[in-house]
């Protein structure tokens with residue numbers, strides 16, 4: 418059997434290596450139009466930022482590794498330009514010489530990835546405007562930055578005050594995860610950074626109230642945010658600088674511009690071969706990664722996948738799914754019954770010492786779909802036992818089905834323990850777990866790592882209390898116009914209070930029930946929702962209609978910002 422694989426990075430290289438492990442006799446040819454195979458594109462922003470200093474660290478394996486260890490014929494700078502499904506041949510062009518050869522296949526695997534979106538804006542091809550997709554892209558950015566502007570050249574060779582390197586200006590266009598990673602890395606290199614984003618939030622995959630916390634974190638680290646404003650064009654300025662002009666009429670001068678406007682599946686070859694393209698613009702495949710032609714498979718960023726939670730077709734450009742799909746295609750080609758389960762879009766991004774991670778569906782998506790059978794909770798547990806030094810709060814939002822408690826999605830932010838919580842939730846979500854399973858999950862614990870009641874158990878308990886009717890829940894958007902009972906201590910109110918809320922500290926509540934109305938819903942608040950829960954239990958058992966405001970004052974901090982004018986840059 419002869420298998421040709423187009424694209425030699427995440428999906429393609431995984432497929433090739435697995436294929437060899439399963440079939441020692443298969444003839445495997447992997448072609449890659451770029452100069453490298455199997456490189457770590459996820460590490461590119463950190464190479465630009467100087468965190469990963471050596472370019473060679475990004476090269477996970479090379480042609481030689483594939484040849485020697487796996488007996489795979491790897492050809493770099495070799496582009497697949499045409500597929501003939503009828504004849505089962507692929508035309509391959511040598512990028513250096515232009516020479517074209519035809520190769521036959523029994524099975525073909527396409528893993529061509531995605532192309533960075535580069536809209537035809539005026540001035541978009543000016544020098545100094547980059548995107549980050551490949552090792553050569555990162556190298557070009559580094560060379561541009563290190564060359565600097567005229568006034569910088571050679572300055573590091575002088576002594577005294579002249580060795581101070583002045584800040585340089587940069588603009589990152591697009592606030593998705595690659596954009597934010599570039600923001601962090603440019604700040605790391607001493608740049609002033611303006612982030613221009615057309616939407617009214619960064620990280621469009623998470624809900625706006627959690628994005629608000631990310632935005633505040635970005636501002637705290639000196640990032641200038643220009644949200645709700647798209648780029649209109651670019652103009653050449655003095656000293657090889659660029660003026661980035663936005664639709665609202667603002668101009669941001671920059672010495673380097675990074676475009677991080679998202680990616681589009683590369684379907685050039687698939688379209689030419691007449692393969693079915695789906696409604697989201699990716700190659701349509703079945704659960705076994707087979708395209709509309711049974712001898713052609715496709716994997717990675719180029720394909721559409723089923724969203725595990727919503728069942729909708731979606732485009733998810735992530736390394737994990739690409740690797741798994743490459744492996745599945747190899748399994749299926751060699752006669753195994755593997756299938757792809759769909760994706761939950763589980764992701765994480767590090768940002769100035771914090772992490773933001775998410776899995777499954779967002780509330781925004783549920784609202785877009787008109788799905789009202791869900792509830793959400795906000796909680797702020799410590800990353801590990803509070804008495805052990807270094808515990809940090811995690812802002813956690815968990816979304817679950819109202820009707821049966823099934824986990825639907827989660828978003829978390831914090832400086833410690835975010836990754837393992839979202840990873841555990843992602844695994845549970847993929848197994849179809851409910852919040853009752855979360856309540857019972859047995860997770861590892863010692864004081865430096867967690868709590869006897871882990872944040873995830875805690876989330877399960879809170880959610881289960883809600884669904885069992887032990888803790889009726891409300892959220893700030895409805896609570897703020899209702900009767901508010903604040904059960905915090907007066908000292909806490911001196912720092913931050915909610916106008917119009919009646920304050921009865923929890924310890925005095927039983928003695929002061931007479932001050933509360935029986936004919937109105939009472940929305941109970943405290944700092945995080947925990948004391949409010951105790952108070953809600955007291956009130957419910959005394960015949961009041963009480964609800965715990967989820968997340969209390971901590972969720973107010975970011976939920977309220979949704980309704981009010983956001984402070985400027």
Ligand SMILES: Cc1cc2nc3c(=O)[nH]c(=O)nc-3n(C[C@H](O)[C@H](O)[C@H](O)COP(=O)(O)OP(=O)(O)OC[C@H]3O[C@@H](n4cnc5c(N)ncnc54)[C@H](O)[C@@H]3O)c2cc1C
Nearest residue numbers: 424426427428450459496497529530717718734735736739
């Ligand atoms: C800067 C950056 C940071 C990222 N960070 C993360 C992260 O932290 N976490 C995460 O999960 N994901 C991350 N990703 C996404 C992840 O890298 C991709 O989802 C993954 O690489 C997709 O794998 P793929 O095989 O589909 O495509 P790719 O890995 O992009 O490989 C496709 C290859 O196919 C080649 N090719 C295309 N057409 C042809 C042709 N006709 N002939 C020959 N070769 C061809 C291309 O040159 C390319 O090298 C990041 C991506 C980038 C760019």
